[in-house]
Amino acid sequence: MMLRRLVPAFAAVLLASFLSAGVASAAPGPYVALGDSAAAGPLIPNPDLSFLGCLRSTANYPKLVAQQLGLTIKDVTCSGADTVDMTNPQETDLGTAPPQFDALTPDTAVVTLHIGGNDAGLTGLAESCLNLLPPPFGDSCMEENTAGGRDVYGERVAAVGPKVAAVLDGIHARSPNARVFVVGYTHYIRNNGCYPRVQVWGKDANYVQAKVDQLNGVLADAAAADGATYVDLRTPGVGHDVCQSSSVRWVEPFIPGNVAAPLHPNARGMAGMAQVVGAAISAG
Known part of the structure; x- marks a missing residue:
């Protein structure tokens, strides 16, 4: 999921070593990586200095994939991005990022698209589910967002589908020969959560993950309708959620240990x- 309000000063503390990956068999290029912070990797050492406002990491998965496959990469992923930022400039705390589609050219061979979480507001949902006190103190984000038989975030997630479809059309118009991979979101929190270690009540943890899973379904459907390839990160992420130890998990809780x-x-x-x-x- 995505982070719009990061303090720029954190970038100054990124002093850890660069994470490298082995080189596999070469694949065609160039490769363009589009997406939000789930792909950009905010605060992961080391920072990509090409545009600090996007809080891209040199160790995010697009760059690691490019290394593994011997691809030339244009990584324009940006923290806080949504589908609008594919075709419009994106304002960040450290300047304006160009539209991500500016990286696409007729000779682009591979595109990964990791987008939709900000359109649905899923980071805001997760933040609203933080409860420092156990039930019955505080409010349940699940109950608030499903009151009266309406699922507020379910509706927001459903509305992402046409937006992603339009993005895919735009990719094909600019890079007609590119193989396009729509990347889903990983597994964030296990069933019933792990309160109080991660301060989200069990029913709220289930609601948050259900909305992530719903978004993944929307992305998979959009990819299938377009003829693109959907890449499932949810299944391999099981067992690596925020409830796991800092040496096992793939995603960080409210208070990061990595x-x-x-x-x-x-x-x-x-x-x-x-x-x-x-x-x-x-494989593609």
Whole structure:
């Protein structure tokens, strides 16, 4: 999921070593990576200095995939991005990022698209589910968002489908020969959560993950209708959620134990995701 309000000063503390990956058999290029912070990897060492406002990491999965497959990469993933930012400039705390589609050219051979979480507001949902006190103190985000028989975030997720379909049309118009891979979101929190270690009540944890799973279904359907390839990161992410130890998990809880943004992938997660995405591209 995505992070719009990161303090830029955190970038100054990124001093850990660069995470490298082995080189596999070469695949065609160039490769363009489009997407939000789930692909950009905010706060994971080391920062990509090409545009600090996007909080891209040099160890995010797009760059690791490019290394593994011997691809030339244009990584324009940007923290906080939504589907509008594919064709419009994106304002960040450190300047304006160009539209991500500017990276697409007629000779682009491979595109990964990791988008939709910000359109649905899923980071805001997760933040709203934080409860420092156990039930019955505080409010349930699940109950608030499903009151009166309406599922507020379910509706927001459903509305992402046409937006992603339009993005895929735009990719094909600019890069007609590209193989396109729509990348889903990983497994964030296990069934019933792990309160109080991660401060989300069990029923709220289930609601959050259900909305992520719903979004993955929307992305998979959009990919299928378009003829693109959907890449499932949810299944390989099981057992690597925020409830796991800092040496096992792929995503960080509200208080990170690894150098990464809260509620976002860490370096281990990016390495695991790179293996899955790289295998999908190779198989394609």
